[in-house]
Amino acid sequence: MKQKHEHVIETMDVTKCYGEEGTCEVTALNNINMHVEKGSFVSIMGPSGSGKTTLLDVIGCLLKPTSGNVYIDGKNVIGLDDDELALIRREKIGFVFQQYNLIPSSTALENVEIPLRIAGRSKWEAEDKAKRLLKLVGLEDRMVHKPSQLSGGQQQRVAIARSLANDPKIILGDEPTGNLDTKTGEMILNLLRKLNKEEGYTIIVVTHDSRVAQHSDKIINLLDGEVLNETYPNGSREHEARRRKTGRLGYIESSRQSRG
Amino acid sequence: MLDLALKNIFRNRTRTILTVLGILIGIGAIVALGSIAEGIDASVQSSLQLTASKITIMPAGSGLFSAGNDITPEDLELLQGIGGVADIVPVVVAIGPIQFSGPEYIVIGIEPGKTEYFVGENIGMYQGRPLEEGDSGAAMVGRTTAERYSLQVGDSWTVDEEDFEIVGIIEETGISDIDASILVTLEDLKNVLETENYYSVYVIPDDIKDTEKIAAEVEDASEDLTALTSEELARQASQIVDQIRFFTFGIGAIAAFVGGLGVMNTMIMAVMERRKEIGVMKAIGATNRMVLTQILTESALMSLIGGVGGVLLGMGASFLLSAGFGGQISPVVTPMLALEGVSFALLLGVVGGLYPARNASRLDPVEALRYE
Numbered sequence: 001m002k003q004k005h006e007h008v009i010e011t012m013d014v015t016k017c018y019g020e021e022g023t024c025e026v027t028a029l030n031n032i033n034m035h036v037e038k039g040s041f042v043s044i045m046g047p048s049g050s051g052k053t054t055l056l057d058v059i060g061c062l063l064k065p066t067s068g069n070v071y072i073d074g075k076n077v078i079g080l081d082d083d084e085l086a087l088i089r090r091e092k093i094g095f096v097f098q099q100y101n102l103i104p105s106s107t108a109l110e111n112v113e114i115p116l117r118i119a120g121r122s123k124w125e126a127e128d129k130a131k132r133l134l135k136l137v138g139l140e141d142r143m144v145h146k147p148s149q150l151s152g153g154q155q156q157r158v159a160i161a162r163s164l165a166n167d168p169k170i171i172l173g174d175e176p177t178g179n180l181d182t183k184t185g186e187m188i189l190n191l192l193r194k195l196n197k198e199e200g201y202t203i204i205v206v207t208h209d210s211r212v213a214q215h216s217d218k219i220i221n222l223l224d225g226e227v228l229n230e231t232y233p234n235g236s237r238e239h240e241a242r243r244r245k246t247g248r249l250g251y252i253e254s255s256r257q258s259r260g
Numbered sequence: 261m262l263d264l265a266l267k268n269i270f271r272n273r274t275r276t277i278l279t280v281l282g283i284l285i286g287i288g289a290i291v292a293l294g295s296i297a298e299g300i301d302a303s304v305q306s307s308l309q310l311t312a313s314k315i316t317i318m319p320a321g322s323g324l325f326s327a328g329n330d331i332t333p334e335d336l337e338l339l340q341g342i343g344g345v346a347d348i349v350p351v352v353v354a355i356g357p358i359q360f361s362g363p364e365y366i367v368i369g370i371e372p373g374k375t376e377y378f379v380g381e382n383i384g385m386y387q388g389r390p391l392e393e394g395d396s397g398a399a400m401v402g403r404t405t406a407e408r409y410s411l412q413v414g415d416s417w418t419v420d421e422e423d424f425e426i427v428g429i430i431e432e433t434g435i436s437d438i439d440a441s442i443l444v445t446l447e448d449l450k451n452v453l454e455t456e457n458y459y460s461v462y463v464i465p466d467d468i469k470d471t472e473k474i475a476a477e478v479e480d481a482s483e484d485l486t487a488l489t490s491e492e493l494a495r496q497a498s499q500i501v502d503q504i505r506f507f508t509f510g511i512g513a514i515a516a517f518v519g520g521l522g523v524m525n526t527m528i529m530a531v532m533e534r535r536k537e538i539g540v541m542k543a544i545g546a547t548n549r550m551v552l553t554q555i556l557t558e559s560a561l562m563s564l565i566g567g568v569g570g571v572l573l574g575m576g577a578s579f580l581l582s583a584g585f586g587g588q589i590s591p592v593v594t595p596m597l598a599l600e601g602v603s604f605a606l607l608l609g610v611v612g613g614l615y616p617a618r619n620a621s622r623l624d625p626v627e628a629l630r631y632e
Contacts, residue, residue, distance in 0.1 A: 062629075086546065086547040091545070095544065101629070103540075115544045
């Protein structure tokens with residue numbers, strides 16, 4: 001049996017309500033219990049309005065749940081103030097967005113430097129590391145280009161490099177391939193897989209893209225703010241370890257063969 | 261993060277330039293107008309040097325300047341009765357036509373042997389000789405007057421249709437009251453003006469320490485006279501100059517304030533435009549305070565640039581203004597004034613940027629990120 005809170009991310013009974021003081025007019029998340037193992041690649045899927053982006057925001061410490069607990073790397077982030085949450089986002093988490101969200105007036109290099117400058121590094125240290133990261137994602141000959149001079153795929157690679165700037169443990173992606181064509185999307189997916197398998201980053205993405213999902217270690221399916229089920233496209237030892245009840249509809253296993 | 265702030269404000273170059281210009285013009289106004297006040301102060305300070313170690317007797321109720329020649333011979337007798345006095349120097353004054361930069365000339369009637377008390381000890385003559393006992397129809401002039409009217413020893417000068425011959429030109433003293441003066445004998449001027457009265461009387465104490473005492477004695481002895489020590493004159497002058505400073509600063513400050521509103525407006529717009537970006541910054545790990553500091557730095561930077569530019573503009577303007585004052589007053593931008601200008605600009609920048617900076621720091625990252 002695994003100890004509690006050993007997973008790199010864990011939510012317990014997390015609920016998020018929106019409404020007038022105290023009332024719950026809209027329930028975005030209802031009693032979510034989920035966890036992510038260190039070094040795994042997890043997809044969160046579900047129809048529009050299922051709460052997947054909200055869940056990602058909660059895991060990413062951007063959104064405080066109405067109730068429940070969230071553990072990042074074993075530490076409960078509930079009750080932390082804005083500054084403490086910002087620190088966790090800075091040190092432990094890297095974000096990748098569907099629309100890349102790069103600073104348009106800064107070069108690729110400058111964009112990757114930003115998290116390092118926020119962390120207090122000097123201009124030279126930041127530049128140095130940013131160069132290495134851009135090299136890692138294959139953009140060393142595009143460093144002084146501005147986002148408007150880069151293709152969608154290139155911009156997303158810059159965004160990924162930026163997310164790695166402060167050596168996070170976790171990379172969170174909100175539909176990272178959403179704005180990209182099939183071929184480019186596949187390239188980004190491969191980059192993420194490489195970061196996961198070769199560099200050991202834990203990766204959690206919200207996605208509609210079935211290809212991304214197929215290559216995940218685990219898929220968490222949400223419906224109407226609750227966990228519908230968790231599936232394991234490629235088999236998993238967790239699947240064999242134990243059973244856990246989640247949400248109202250229970251836990252369903254899937255034992256499809258690995259696609260490799 | 262100063263380089264980032266610099267980069268950010270020049271993202272929209274035109275808008276930044278206009279904003280900076282708003283501050284620049286306002287600060288320029290403060291500095292240019294302030295330089296006039298400082299010039300007046302410098303002029304007054306130099307004039308005050310004349311009053312050192314003397315007691316200036318004026319008609320009661322007048323301050324630095326009297327309305328006319330109103331001290332009677334009886335008043336003079338009273339003064340002559342006061343103890344501890346080394347000398348009494350009555351003076352009569354005639355003022356020439358008033359111009360923009362002051363009266364065209366000031367003629368002072370003074371006893372020939374006592375001109376030293378007015379002109380100063382150890383001041384010699386540039387040309388010719390000083391007034392002497394027995395002179396009639398003679399005048400001595402200061403360097404500035406001589407130059408302005410191209411006067412040489414031997415030329416003649418007319419006051420109220422009486423001619424005076426220039427017998428001497430005083431060497432330059434640096435004090436405009438002296439350099440721009442024309443001195444004739446007391447008797448001559450009294451005759452020309454057809455008056456028995458005096459404009460003011462200088463009382464020279466035996467001992468400088470008795471100045472206050474003698475001044476008090478005079479005031480007790482006569483209702484018609486007021487005795488001004490140099491401290492008293494300095495105090496009054498300082499009050500007037502402060503009022504002028506306050507006034508000139510006030511006008512300039514109103515202009516600068518409008519510039520400050522411009523800064524606030526620019527930053528409010530910038531924050532609105534960069535909403536998503538601010539959300540991303542927070543997602544990446546920037547704290548609320550970092551965002552606040554970033555915005556505040558940008559607005560302070562713009563204002564600082566405007567402030568420095570404004571001081572330079574003010575300096576240029578004050579240089580041009582000095583031509584208009586014709587030498588009576590030289591507007592001067594003192595270091596203090598320059599510092600005030602830059603500081604006020606900085607203040608406007610910080611205060612103006614505070615509201616948008618706080619708003620930016622309070623943006624909810626989730627909302628800001630998803631902002632379209």
